[in-house]
Amino acid sequence: MKEYKVGIIGATGAVGQEMLKVLGERNFPISELRLLASSRSAGKVVESPVYGKLTIGETTNDAFSGLDIVLGAAENNISEQFVDAIKASGAVYIDNSSAFRLRDDVPLVVPEVNGEDAFKHNGVISNPNCSTIITVVAINAINKLSPIQALYASTYQAVSGAGAKGPVEMYEQSKAFLNGEPIPPANIFQYQIAFNLIPQIGGFQENLYTSEEMKLQNEGRKIMHLPDLKVSCTCVRVPVERSHSISANVITKDRLDLDVVRTAIAASKGCQLVDDPASKRYPMPLETSNQDDVFVGRIRRDLIHENGINLWCCGDQVRKGAATNAVQIAELLIGR
Amino acid sequence: MKEYKVGIIGATGAVGQEMLKVLGERNFPISELRLLASSRSAGKVVESPVYGKLTIGETTNDAFSGLDIVLGAAENNISEQFVDAIKASGAVYIDNSSAFRLRDDVPLVVPEVNGEDAFKHNGVISNPNCSTIITVVAINAINKLSPIQALYASTYQAVSGAGAKGPVEMYEQSKAFLNGEPIPPANIFQYQIAFNLIPQIGGFQENLYTSEEMKLQNEGRKIMHLPDLKVSCTCVRVPVERSHSISANVITKDRLDLDVVRTAIAASKGCQLVDDPASKRYPMPLETSNQDDVFVGRIRRDLIHENGINLWCCGDQVRKGAATNAVQIAELLIGR
Numbered sequence: 001m002k003e004y005k006v007g008i009i010g011a012t013g014a015v016g017q018e019m020l021k022v023l024g025e026r027n028f029p030i031s032e033l034r035l036l037a038s039s040r041s042a043g044k045v046v047e048s049p050v051y052g053k054l055t056i057g058e059t060t061n062d063a064f065s066g067l068d069i070v071l072g073a074a075e076n077n078i079s080e081q082f083v084d085a086i087k088a089s090g091a092v093y094i095d096n097s098s099a100f101r102l103r104d105d106v107p108l109v110v111p112e113v114n115g116e117d118a119f120k121h122n123g124v125i126s127n128p129n130c131s132t133i134i135t136v137v138a139i140n141a142i143n144k145l146s147p148i149q150a151l152y153a154s155t156y157q158a159v160s161g162a163g164a165k166g167p168v169e170m171y172e173q174s175k176a177f178l179n180g181e182p183i184p185p186a187n188i189f190q191y192q193i194a195f196n197l198i199p200q201i202g203g204f205q206e207n208l209y210t211s212e213e214m215k216l217q218n219e220g221r222k223i224m225h226l227p228d229l230k231v232s233c234t235c236v237r238v239p240v241e242r243s244h245s246i247s248a249n250v251i252t253k254d255r256l257d258l259d260v261v262r263t264a265i266a267a268s269k270g271c272q273l274v275d276d277p278a279s280k281r282y283p284m285p286l287e288t289s290n291q292d293d294v295f296v297g298r299i300r301r302d303l304i305h306e307n308g309i310n311l312w313c314c315g316d317q318v319r320k321g322a323a324t325n326a327v328q329i330a331e332l333l334i335g336r
Numbered sequence: 337m338k339e340y341k342v343g344i345i346g347a348t349g350a351v352g353q354e355m356l357k358v359l360g361e362r363n364f365p366i367s368e369l370r371l372l373a374s375s376r377s378a379g380k381v382v383e384s385p386v387y388g389k390l391t392i393g394e395t396t397n398d399a400f401s402g403l404d405i406v407l408g409a410a411e412n413n414i415s416e417q418f419v420d421a422i423k424a425s426g427a428v429y430i431d432n433s434s435a436f437r438l439r440d441d442v443p444l445v446v447p448e449v450n451g452e453d454a455f456k457h458n459g460v461i462s463n464p465n466c467s468t469i470i471t472v473v474a475i476n477a478i479n480k481l482s483p484i485q486a487l488y489a490s491t492y493q494a495v496s497g498a499g500a501k502g503p504v505e506m507y508e509q510s511k512a513f514l515n516g517e518p519i520p521p522a523n524i525f526q527y528q529i530a531f532n533l534i535p536q537i538g539g540f541q542e543n544l545y546t547s548e549e550m551k552l553q554n555e556g557r558k559i560m561h562l563p564d565l566k567v568s569c570t571c572v573r574v575p576v577e578r579s580h581s582i583s584a585n586v587i588t589k590d591r592l593d594l595d596v597v598r599t600a601i602a603a604s605k606g607c608q609l610v611d612d613p614a615s616k617r618y619p620m621p622l623e624t625s626n627q628d629d630v631f632v633g634r635i636r637r638d639l640i641h642e643n644g645i646n647l648w649c650c651g652d653q654v655r656k657g658a659a660t661n662a663v664q665i666a667e668l669l670i671g672r
Contacts, residue, residue, distance in 0.1 A: 150640045151640075152488045152585055152640065154490035154570075154583035156492070156533055156572065156574070171514060174510055174514060175514050178507060178510060178511050178514065190616050191620060191622070192622060195575065195576055195577055195621075195622070196576060196620055196621055196622040197492055197574065197576060197581055197620060197621055198620060199581070199583075199618050199619075199620070199633075199634055199648045200613075200616060200618060204613040204614065207636065207637065207639075208613055208634070208635075208636035208637075209636060209639075217639065230639055230640040231639060231640070232585060232638050232639040232640045232644070232646060234490075234583040234634065234646060234648060236492065236581075236583065236648075238492070238533065238574055238575075239531060239574075239575050239576070240531055240532060240533060240575070241531055245533055245535070245572075247490035247535075247570040247572065247583075249488055249568060251640075277536075277540040277544055278540065280526050280536060282535050282536060283535075284527060284532055284533060284534060284535070285531075285532055285533055286527070286528060286531070286532040297535075298535055298544070298570065299544075300543065300544035300545060301543065301544075302568050303543075303545075303553065303566055303567060303568040304486040304487075304488065304566040304567070304568045304587075308568070310568055310570060312535045312570060312572075
């Protein structure tokens with residue numbers, strides 16, 4: 001089997017570390033794995049159960065020579081800084097930042113939904129926003145039954161969506177609160193997240209939605225090939241470590257039978273149906289973390305719109321919402 | 337000033353204790369305060385900073401004689417068991433249970449919204465569901481500007497909504513988790529609530545909505561005098577101690593100007609507008625707990641329906657969502 005030279009930039013962050021883990025778990029055929037990060041992290045040694053000890057290199061314009069694939073887990077500015085060097089090296093760049101997601105010449109790919117788009121790349125493929133990936137995987141089967149016209153969504157987003165320091169901040173604040181000690185000040189989040197909710201993820205746009213809230217519409221349109229899709233979204237940070245949850249009302253062109261919808265979701269790639277109210281079975285963050293599938297339940301008729309369906313879904317946003325999706329795109333490229 | 341003889345049944349529970357506190361805070365004119373609970377609690381002594389030491393009596397058919405007002409903080413079955421005895425005693429029964437809320441001869445009252453309905457009682461007035469009270473106070477001003485046709489709502493409900501043992505269970509589970517100890521089994525909630533979400537509050541109905549989810553439609557219609565109001569609601573328990581939050585999309589008959597809406601909400605009784613995205617100001621559970629007002633923010637145009645408005649609101653469900661609302665109804669009755 002052909003083996004590939006793979007690089008990860010932002011390799012020391014939560015998503016970069018998860019990419020390393022996922023590549024190993026899925027036995028991605030690798031002849032060389034090059035982990036890259038800032039000069040501050042360069043020289044550190046990372047241990048992988050599959051690839052052994054790996055020394056972090058510094059991300060520079062010369063760091064990509066000979067690579068076939070670069071997985072990007074860095075911030076937008078880093079991604080923008082190095083994209084030309086990656087392309088010049090001949091590697092395909094699969095980027096988790098939002099820098100290029102809406103560019104016409106960059107495919108935005110969720111393999112289960114629009115895998116074919118990956119092959120239209122010009123050197124860069126974008127990995128979508130985490131909540132967007134989880135939602136589109138959950139509603140993909142519905143969209144295939146009848147095109148989705150509109151989507152109301154309220155999210156319940158885990159603290160690990162803010163990087164590795166998110167859970168640390170939540171747990172330290174929780175511990176201090178429970179011990180009756182002064183609560184460490186918010187640093188990663190805008191306010192205390194322990195035993196609280198923060199209805200802001202991302203910066204506010206002119207239309208008073210946050211950048212995170214608009215991603216579900218803008219990226220959802222591109223991934224699902226629904227240019228006229230309307231999405232009204234509210235994103236909320238909740239004190240949960242992993243797995244984002246989304247309460248969604250999906251309005252389709254035609255009225256769908258709920259059993260048909262359930263059967264289609266159960267058969268949909270990357271989805272698991274957990275929908276048995278009588279047995280109190282529905283998706284929850286704790287039961288869906290550290291897994292790659294998106295879990296869907298609470299499927300029922302929208303009580304407002306006759307073509308509407310309500311559902312609840314959960315998915316691990318560090319894995320399927322970021323690292324796993326990027327590795328799956330790489331797998332598409334190598335014909336796996 | 338005339339003083340009244342007031343009883344509380346379910347006086348030892350979270351809502352009963354809060355009613356005792358709220359009566360004192362608001363200097364409700366009381367000549368006798370009779371606290372009633374189950375035989376198990378009878379004889380216990382409760383200390384009130386306003387009313388001094390009070391001995392819990394047993395709730396029996398004879399326990400209500402001479403009372404003017406009885407505040408009910410007991411479960412449905414207790415409420416059903418004693419309603420006739422309370423009425424026979426001549427007292428007005430202001431009941432927080434859901435037993436009588438939808439009966440035609442029982443007013444369902446949120447004083448800021450439909451206070452006038454309280455005077456149509458035949459001995460019983462129902463206090464609405466907690467999330468319903470918070471939501472209708474938040475959207476009352478919008479409904480006055482233009483009748484609300486439909487409401488999409490996703491709730492983020494605090495553990496104290498399940499009674500005094502809810503927060504105990506959450507904090508004990510959180511402490512065990514943080515100490516790396518086995519997590520105490522779920523007892524009050526269906527599953528572990530610490531660092532988790534549970535998308536079920538109440539039992540499932542035939543239409544696959546929970547009883548809690550249907551209350552917002554059924555009680556909302558009655559309180560706001562909107563018999564055709566359509567509500568599609570998802571209720572979720574979140575690891576927060578107090579203050580329920582609701583992400584709401586309100587669709588009105590006419591298209592409203594957002595600044596007009598903001599001004600109306602700011603002036604609406606029982607509401608506080610906290611809506612300044614540029615300064616990262618929006619309602620959060622931690623900042624809205626132990627208060628009586630409902631806090632509203634994140635007001636913006638619905639991106640799907642041209643007459644829709646999105647908002648986010650928080651309110652303390654033990655206070656305005658239960659105890660305070662009941663005491664406010666009592667105040668209406670005595671002409672305060």
